[in-house]
Amino acid sequence: MWFNSFAFWVFFGVVLGIHALLRHRGRNVWLLAASYFFYGCWDWRFLGLIAFTSGFEYLSASRIYKSGDSRTRRNWVIASLIVELGILCAFKYFHFFVNEMDHLLGLFGLDGWQPTFRIILPAGISFFTFQSLSYTIDVYRGSTKPAGSFADFALYVSFFPQLVAGPIERSSHLLPQVERPRPAVTSRHFQEGLYHILTGLFKKVFVADNMAWLANHVFARPPESLSGPEVILGVYAFAFQIYGDFSGYSSIAIGVARWLGFDLMDNFRQPYLACGPQDFWKRWHISLSSWLRDYLYIPLGGNRWGRWFTGRNLMLTMLLGGLWHGASWTFIVWGGLHGSWLILDRMFGHKTGAAKQGWRRSVSILATFHTVCLAWLFFRADSSGQALAMIRQLGVPWHMTDFVQTSAVLILFFAGPWVIFDLWTERGDSRTRLLEVHWIARALVYVFILLALLFFPAPVPVEFIYFRF
């Protein structure tokens, strides 16, 4: 049940209608049932997994909270880490580790073991395990209180708008909204929800899916058959595909939650207008980058023990951030590239984006965007070999092809309006600047969005990229 499918909107209409008729407790139970139904539509077999995760974390956190013994508290948090990360590793990384072990043993002339079964990856496992883990760690740290009821906690873990692709919420932010009676949905809530839903659908359906058509073609061809401009345009197309796809999903999630009276955290803030890697990671997948910062980078020591340890911590955080995306070397290389870039940025002490103005800022934005694109090349490629072969094609004589002409025009046509909108939003004070303009202008923007959704669906339907993570 994709957010951009009619089935989801029928489902959401029913959920919203009944939700409006209920009181606080009833609403939570209803949302929990709806969330389990939503997840069951992906694969009902994994409902047990999400129920187990919720139950175990609820138990761990309450034991941690009740225990006065620091050893018992530590044991419970370690158990929680082992169980959650164990589940993640078993479902997500099992085949990767087995394959790599097989290769390694092969180097020594030994026979490895190949399983005769395939483990299916549950949708959104990386998101809900990280969200559950943050709760237990926060309770351990004393920064949040445990949930009062299991039903509330189960809803916090499985809340359907952000269940399968985030934003990865923190217990200190979302759990109180679940537990306390939520204020009635106001016209402002409705306004914000509409804004997020329409812009989210625009980014997913108009920008991302149409870009996927071009990007998938480039990455499906043998690298040696590509010209330099084709590689560049293919990577541009993927850059806009992944941005539109993921930020579109997050926007829809935020909008849907808003109409239910919840306030989810921002996940994207015009990332392609960042100046430098630090600025980029404050704007891209904010819920993951802040999670990695708070639960990995800072516990590792952060930047407290000098330059070398800071570099090590940055690299470890980014490598694990890469691995979080999937069990593949390309994701690890992607994380490594970002880690190296962050280290270099720190070493040479670049100014922050806010300090740069005028042409310096424009040059910095362009340089950042292209470095991000270089990393996307590894992220999207099937193997590092393919990515390197595509980079090599940049060196062969360039020639114009029909694909180059077409894709240049299509990237401008599909991504151009969104880039302009991002630039315009960036210049304002508010993240929802469109809500501050005259209502006729806003209505006309919405009409443009609806017509774009209506008349420019992608030639091939594309699933949300981050559902795989």
Add this chain to the structure above:
Amino acid sequence: MNHRIIAVLQKIKTLPGEGRVLLLILICLLLVEVAFRSGDQTLSKDVAHLKTLSAMATQIRATGETGQRSLLVLGNSLARCAVDFDVVRTDAATPSIPLPFLMAPDGSNIANWHYAFRRYMLHCKAHPSVVWILTGKTHLFDAPLEDPERMGHYFVDAQDRWSFLWNELPDTGTRSRFLLSTISTAFANRTRIQPLLFYNCVPGYEVTARDISQTLPVSSENPNQGQVNRPTFRHLNLLLDSIREAGCEATIISVPLPVSYELPPEVLTIAENHHVTVFEMGSAPPLPASAFSDGYHLTTAAAKEVTLRILDHTRVRKP
């Protein structure tokens, strides 16, 4: 006019919250709908053809009322290119000249023909004397429905709507698209705008689209794609039932393609059960490559020859 627009905007302005935004959006969408309803026949030759079907049904009914015979050629672009109507008009036997009519929507197959026949012929009491069903190798097979919008707007009528909704459509998504298309012309034709714009305005689009379609799968929605199953013929049965109900005489004709092919034995059995004759031109030795204008559709010259052979077979040619 300006005063009216200003008055409407003034009224909208007084609405609370985002209500005025929603109302203005609704007005704009209604204007788009009106524009589509008044000019959808200019979107493509196919839409223009589909828009003529109601008038054609009226003509067939009138023909029947005057005692004149009529011939309905049912198919898709293969049929359109395979039958020369001038030959039919001039070469058919004088006492039984059937007035020919063409119902051949682009890219259609047996499911479209079945519902189109019911909507425009059976339910309009337009009963052609003779029906020729022209098919290629696979057009009589039941196939997954890929375009519920087109079905909802142009093929399925109100009488068949609910049975179609529950029996033919697999999920809520396609059902919603189908229902929306029954009320909105803009929605039903929404996928026609992009190619219309890009084929005409984007340099190299045609070549690029063709290249990409060869690299990527056409649709990732159908999970059964690629599975080789024995074809089924439910819609053929239903179409022949409808034709029998309308009292028409029918012939199934396989159109020559660059490679010879035979219709599956199930088709012959179903045809026999419905007392329908089958003329397998597709199984004859293939025509030369020059008989095909684009490697698939017949040229005008080849169509003349093919039409004469069909008339010979159906025994309505002048002696």
